[in-house]
Amino acid sequence: MKVTKAIIPAAGLGTRVLPASKSIPKEMLPIVDKPAIQYIVEEAVQSGITDILIITNRGKSPMEDHFDRSPELEERLLASGKRDLYDQIVDVTKIANIQYVRQKETKGLGHAVWCAKSFVGDDPFAVMYGDDVIISDNPVCGQLCKVYDEFGLAVAGIKEVTEEQILKYSSLKTEPIRDNLFKITDMIEKPKKDQVLSLYSILGRCVLPAKIFSILENTKPGAGGEIQLTDAMLQLAYTEGMIGVDYIGTRYDMGNKLGILQASIEVGLKHPEIRVELRKYLKDLVKSL
Numbered sequence: 001m002k003v004t005k006a007i008i009p010a011a012g013l014g015t016r017v018l019p020a021s022k023s024i025p026k027e028m029l030p031i032v033d034k035p036a037i038q039y040i041v042e043e044a045v046q047s048g049i050t051d052i053l054i055i056t057n058r059g060k061s062p063m064e065d066h067f068d069r070s071p072e073l074e075e076r077l078l079a080s081g082k083r084d085l086y087d088q089i090v091d092v093t094k095i096a097n098i099q100y101v102r103q104k105e106t107k108g109l110g111h112a113v114w115c116a117k118s119f120v121g122d123d124p125f126a127v128m129y130g131d132d133v134i135i136s137d138n139p140v141c142g143q144l145c146k147v148y149d150e151f152g153l154a155v156a157g158i159k160e161v162t163e164e165q166i167l168k169y170s171s172l173k174t175e176p177i178r179d180n181l182f183k184i185t186d187m188i189e190k191p192k193k194d195q196v197l198s199l200y201s202i203l204g205r206c207v208l209p210a211k212i213f214s215i216l217e218n219t220k221p222g223a224g225g226e227i228q229l230t231d232a233m234l235q236l237a238y239t240e241g242m243i244g245v246d247y248i249g250t251r252y253d254m255g256n257k258l259g260i261l262q263a264s265i266e267v268g269l270k271h272p273e274i275r276v277e278l279r280k281y282l283k284d285l286v287k288s289l
């Protein structure tokens with residue numbers, strides 16, 4: 001079945017990027033000239049997604065404003081002949097059918113996903129973590145949807161991380177299927193050093209069947225006292241199987257100070273308006289390091 005729905009959990013408190021994220025959602029932090037969430041929505045649309053639900057929270061309304069019309073600004077841009085900018089800001093309001101729901105308490109990613117139950121209905125859906133921007137010529141959400149189409153099983157985007165990072169993420173036990181595809185046979189969220197299953201972790205994207213909601217309803221708080229999506233996905237992996245895709249793409253963690261800088265520099269180096277100047281600036285700067 002073709003996946004046409006995606007949810008973007010973006011209700012987290014963003015404590016790792018405070019104080020920047022106190023009154024600006026981390027999902028709205030810019031990478032060159034677009035907020036992080038716009039890159040994610042564009043990836044969804046390029047992957048064949050038509051309906052998007054963003055899970056929000058108090059203080060996250062700038063995201064809704066970003067995908068809404070802005071009549072005064074539009075008029076001003078037209079009147080001053082800035083047609084290109086006008087087109088850009090109007091186009092983003094028509095990019096997809098975007099809806100919002102509030103997660104009333106920040107109880108974890110699993111709980112945020114659960115808030116999408118009535119939007120999803122019985123359909124399979126993509127989960128695109130709101131603070132993970134992934135740049136690729138081949139949209140990563142689409143890479144996963146293709147695998148869901150083929151196997152009809154839950155699919156997670158996976159990548160190898162460092163020994164330090166794995167303790168903060170999920171760790172997976174995998175068996176190779178072919179090429180970049182793996183069967184996921186076990187997983188643990190935020191493992192202790194002696195619990196690490198491998199350096200493979202679920203990073204940023206997955207495609208899940210609606211069955212996940214009945215599992216989430218019975219999922220008890222796990223690591224950090226939060227309802228963990230990993231714990232619910234483990235049940236899917238045990239009962240019907242789950243596929244990991246070592247996707248092609250570069251992921252930037254916008255919930256992390258270094259990730260934000262890496263995204264700005266690397267995307268900036270490809271941006272037609274600033275790439276030449278940025279490259280020159282970086283080359284000069286490197287000499288002084």
Ligand code: UTP
Nearest residue numbers: 009010011012013014015016107108112130131
């Ligand atoms: P993170 O754990 O990276 O986000 O969740 P966080 O809680 O904002 O981060 P820190 O640790 O406080 O800095 C991954 C994704 O899940 C969303 C976040 O917005 C992020 O996009 N999330 C997390 C929710 O929507 N609700 C939650 O209760 C927790």
